[in-house]
Amino acid sequence: MRILIAVASRHGATLQIAERVAGVVRAAGHEVDLLDVTQGHHGPDAIDGYDAFLIGSAIYEGHWLRGARRFTLDHAIALQGAPVWLFSSGPLDDDDAHVGVETRRVDELVHAVDAIEHRLFSGRLDRTDLSRLERWIADVVRAHDGDFRDWDAIDAWADSVVAMLQRDPPG
Ligand SMILES: Cc1cc2nc3c(=O)[nH]c(=O)nc-3n(C[C@H](O)[C@H](O)[C@H](O)COP(=O)(O)O)c2cc1C
Numbered sequence: 001m002r003i004l005i006a007v008a009s010r011h012g013a014t015l016q017i018a019e020r021v022a023g024v025v026r027a028a029g030h031e032v033d034l035l036d037v038t039q040g041h042h043g044p045d046a047i048d049g050y051d052a053f054l055i056g057s058a059i060y061e062g063h064w065l066r067g068a069r070r071f072t073l074d075h076a077i078a079l080q081g082a083p084v085w086l087f088s089s090g091p092l093d094d095d096d097a098h099v100g101v102e103t104r105r106v107d108e109l110v111h112a113v114d115a116i117e118h119r120l121f122s123g124r125l126d127r128t129d130l131s132r133l134e135r136w137i138a139d140v141v142r143a144h145d146g147d148f149r150d151w152d153a154i155d156a157w158a159d160s161v162v163a164m165l166q167r168d169p170p171g
Contacts, residue, residue: 001051001165002031008038008068013124013147014058014089017154021054021087024158030165037071047075051170052083054161055113058123059090061137062102064109072109079113083170085161086115089123092144116164119157122148 003025007018015036022032035046037055047053057068064072072079072086086109088101101120110118124147127135 001169002033002049003052003054003165004033004035004047004050005054005056006035006037006042006046006068006071007055008057008065008071009036010038010058010060010065011124011126011129013149014056017087017089017121017149018054018056020151020154021158021161024155025162028162028166030162037067038065039067042071042074044075044078046071047078050082052085052165053079053113054085054087056087056089059088059101062100063105064088064101069109073112076112083165083168084113084115086110086113086118087121087157088118089121089149091120091122092125092146092148093122121154121157122150124149 005018005022007015009015018034022034025032035042055068055072057064063069086106088106091100106118109115125138125143125145127138127145130138
């Protein structure tokens with residue numbers, strides 16, 4: 001099968017999650033393309049010829065990045081006919097009440113493309129990478145520096161996507 005992973009990332013953490021998922025899905029014998037949707041506009045051609053889609057975004061101030069939201073909504077009608085999985089990277093540790101994605105906003109996207117699920121992964125924060133404004137926001141919400149990405153959880157999720165595609169092939 002041909003699978004597209006579209007991803008929006010500001011500082012690379014979510015892009016690396018997408019690359020990891022791509023590796024797992026490729027190892028299962030599928031053809032996978034990775035599309036960076038952080039910037040720019042991606043017309044209907046961008047989704048031509050794919051059997052299934054994974055769309056991911058980093059979370060900033062409770063929201064998906066604009067590029068990932070736009071990609072999802074621009075192609076919503078076409079994506080409704082295919083298996084779609086959504087994923088986010090955000091939370092920086094277990095006990096910080098300020099992080100996460102606004103459920104209502106991500107639910108809108110799940111409904112728009114009739115996604116199978118939305119999966120939230122922990123993210124990575126490195127203050128030395130941030131703009132002054134981002135650093136200020138990170139301080140205000142008391143976000144912790146560190147790489148909290150759980151590669152085992154990411155691999156297991158990618159395996160579950162592969163298993164679902166095998167069990168229930170599109171078309
Ligand atoms: C300014 C700022 C705001 C953030 N807001 C949120 C948030 O609302 N919810 C969340 O879960 N993570 C939040 N994060 C954490 C990032 O989403 C997380 O570190 C993510 O893995 C970064 O992905 P990227 O490197 O692909 O951009 C924020 C980080 C920064 C710097």
